[in-house]
Amino acid sequence: MNGVPLAAYIGLSMFMFTTGVVGVVIRRNPIVIFMCIELMLNAVNLAFLSFARYRYAADGVSVNLAMNGPMMVIFVMAVAAAEVAVGLGIIMAIYRLKEEVDVDEINLIKG
Amino acid sequence: MNRYLFPLPDFQFTNLLPLIILAVTGMFGLVIHMIKPKGSSNALFLTTVIGVVAALMAQISMVGNIFEQLEMIKQDATNMVAEVVILVSLLTVLLISNPYFKRSRIHCPEFFPLITWAALGGMLMCISTNLLVVFIGLELLSISLYVLAGANKRSKFSQESALKYFLLGAFATGFFLYGIAFLYGASGSLSLDGFMRFATHTNTANQPLLTIGFVLILVGFSFKCGLAPFHQWIPDVYSGAPTNVVAFMATGAKVGPFLAFFHLVTEASTVRDIGVPILMVVSLLSMVLGNVMAFSQNDTKKLLAYSSVANAGYVGALFAGLMAVKSSTYWTINYFLIGYVFATLGVFVILALVAGDEDSPQTIDSLRGLSKRNPMLAASLVIFVLSQIGIGPVAGFLGKVLIISDLVHCQLTWLAVALVANSAFGAFYYFKLVRAAYSDAEGSSEISAKPCLGTVSALAICLVGVVGSVVFYGPLYNFFVSKS
Numbered sequence: 218m219n220g221v222p223l224a225a226y227i228g229l230s231m232f233m234f235t236t237g238v239v240g241v242v243i244r245r246n247p248i249v250i251f252m253c254i255e256l257m258l259n260a261v262n263l264a265f266l267s268f269a270r271y272r273y274a275a276d277g278v279s280v281n282l283a284m285n286g287p288m289m290v291i292f293v294m295a296v297a298a299a300e301v302a303v304g305l306g307i308i309m310a311i312y313r314l315k316e317e318v319d320v321d322e323i324n325l326i327k328g
Numbered sequence: 329m330n331r332y333l334f335p336l337p338d339f340q341f342t343n344l345l346p347l348i349i350l351a352v353t354g355m356f357g358l359v360i361h362m363i364k365p366k367g368s369s370n371a372l373f374l375t376t377v378i379g380v381v382a383a384l385m386a387q388i389s390m391v392g393n394i395f396e397q398l399e400m401i402k403q404d405a406t407n408m409v410a411e412v413v414i415l416v417s418l419l420t421v422l423l424i425s426n427p428y429f430k431r432s433r434i435h436c437p438e439f440f441p442l443i444t445w446a447a448l449g450g451m452l453m454c455i456s457t458n459l460l461v462v463f464i465g466l467e468l469l470s471i472s473l474y475v476l477a478g479a480n481k482r483s484k485f486s487q488e489s490a491l492k493y494f495l496l497g498a499f500a501t502g503f504f505l506y507g508i509a510f511l512y513g514a515s516g517s518l519s520l521d522g523f524m525r526f527a528t529h530t531n532t533a534n535q536p537l538l539t540i541g542f543v544l545i546l547v548g549f550s551f552k553c554g555l556a557p558f559h560q561w562i563p564d565v566y567s568g569a570p571t572n573v574v575a576f577m578a579t580g581a582k583v584g585p586f587l588a589f590f591h592l593v594t595e596a597s598t599v600r601d602i603g604v605p606i607l608m609v610v611s612l613l614s615m616v617l618g619n620v621m622a623f624s625q626n627d628t629k630k631l632l633a634y635s636s637v638a639n640a641g642y643v644g645a646l647f648a649g650l651m652a653v654k655s656s657t658y659w660t661i662n663y664f665l666i667g668y669v670f671a672t673l674g675v676f677v678i679l680a681l682v683a684g685d686e687d688s689p690q691t692i693d694s695l696r697g698l699s700k701r702n703p704m705l706a707a708s709l710v711i712f713v714l715s716q717i718g719i720g721p722v723a724g725f726l727g728k729v730l731i732i733s734d735l736v737h738c739q740l741t742w743l744a745v746a747l748v749a750n751s752a753f754g755a756f757y758y759f760k761l762v763r764a765a766y767s768d769a770e771g772s773s774e775i776s777a778k779p780c781l782g783t784v785s786a787l788a789i790c791l792v793g794v795v796g797s798v799v800f801y802g803p804l805y806n807f808f809v810s811k812s
Contacts, residue, residue, distance in 0.1 A: 227513075234506055241499050250495055257502035261509050268513035285518045289460055293505060296467045300498055303474050307494050310478060311487040 226267035233260035262290045346387040350448040353379025354441035361437045373426045376440040384415045399519045400458045405811040409662040410454045417580035418447040423782040425572045428680045436479040446472035450584030459508045459518045477569040489568025496561040504548025510541030520595045542599040552585040556613035559637045566633035575676035579669040593651045607648035614641025615750040622757045627689045649738035660730040667723030670793030671715035698765040706765045717755045723797045
């Protein structure tokens with residue numbers, strides 16, 4: 218039987234997650250950083266869906282348990298949308314004060 | 329037409345009355361603001377305080393009501409104490425907020441609904457046994473606080489702290505969620521005791537997934553609780569955000585993540601081999617870094633930020649002990665949190681009172697001459713600082729003794745020794761606050777530091793928390809044991 222193994226999906230998800238993490242660390246524009254965080258959340262969603270499908274089909278987990286994964290994905294997407302709203306609001310507010318949205322320039326407070 | 333009735337879940341909604349009251353209070357506050365958008369925030373303030381007091385009374389009347397529902401919500405003595413602590417700290421912060429906003433001319437009516445929802449998220453994290461609900465609570469808490477950190481819309485510092493908090497918080501959420509995904513992949517379940525069930529018929533092929541998942545969740549929780557390698561956002565955010573918001577971030581908003589973390593480490597005995605060393609290193613690093621960095625700070629809020637990192641380290645040490653030896657001494661975490669929350673809150677109440685111009689970080693000099701201007705305030709500052717250091721008959725002392733005895737009981741004596749050494753070192757920088765309060769007021773801003781009714785009652789709540797929990801230690805402990 219041909220098909221794609223679970224490892225391929227998890228590998229792709231890990232690649233997406235790593236790309237997101239690296240992006241957050243090296244990029245300087247808050248909006249791009251935020252896009253990288255969204256990429257991380259998408260990696261999470263992919264992992265949830267592939268685990269759910271795998272558990273249901275291969276391990277014979279009950280439908281109730283297998284539904285946990287897709288349910289989680291819906292919540293992750295809803296929360297990510299709320300985060301977008303708040304995040305863009307904060308970036309707008311800071312832009313109105315400083316006309317500058319580069320995290321290297323936003324350094325009044327030093328740890 | 330066939331009439332189909334959707335089945336109701338087997339769920340007693342009255343058990344969640346305090347949470348429901350908080351949620352409704354927040355929504356009601358939004359409606360009030362909509363009706364009177366330009367009015368003063370007094371009506372909003374009163375409504376929110378009434379709602380929070382109602383929730384607190386509902387919570388206290390339900391003490392002893394132990395239940396577990398749908399494998400999602402679990403109420404026991406530990407969670408109940410934590411919920412009461414969150415509600416009381418929310419009430420205290422509300423009481424100081426109205427005068428503080430007026431004095432520093434911050435117009436932020438959204439503050440009242442948002443902080444209510446933040447507390448709701450924290451309470452949800454306390455009582456939940458399902459990682460999905462923990463996630464919802466965590467996000468409710470965090471997203472509200474992202475907005476609140478930027479409550480002072482005219483201050484660059486406030487906006488900057490909001491942006492930093494938001495970016496790093498969302499980053500941490502990514503780690504937390506990815507950890508949940510792997511735990512789900514390993515055990516097929518989102519409930520916390522899924523680990524235990526998994527451990528009974530263990531499948532070694534899934535062990536790597538379990539380990540990766542646990543480590544990722546650990547990173548996420550360390551971010552949210554402010555444990556050492558992931559603590560960098562704490563001083564920056566605390567320094568820039570309005571003082572009353574920081575008062576909540578450092579106290580009430582910490583309880584929820586700590587409790588969820590606590591539930592996780594007590595259930596995750598399957599990953600003990602990797603979890604205990606990581607927790608030991610993280611907690612040791614937090615204690616040392618927090619205390620060393622706090623030593624050189626001149627900015628009061630940053631000093632307290634590093635002190636909160638050190639305190640998170642003490643709790644982390646307790647978690648390492650709990651994970652190494654599965655014990656049932658859940659009283660320790662509760663008692664330590666009571667001591668930490670009320671002492672920190674008390675210091676912040678005083679800081680909010682002496683806060684001057686909000687467009688620059690508040691230095692220790694703002695406390696200068698406090699003993700001349702208001703001896704009572706200075707005296708209560710001494711009590712709070714003593715509790716933070718952990719000497720004398722105050723809650724902080726007993727909390728630390730409990731942690732140390734637990735660590736010794738768990739054969740982690742070296743960690744207990746490190747904790748004692750760190751507490752002793754911490755005394756130096758806490759005393760800087762007291763020294764400033766009792767020194768002459770040369771060149772300090774002439775703020776009258778005249779407390780209003782709200783501030784006095786907030787201060788009274790904190791004093792009762794710090795001193796009363798020692799005086800009534802016996803009855804509290806017996807009550808706790810009888811309920812758990």
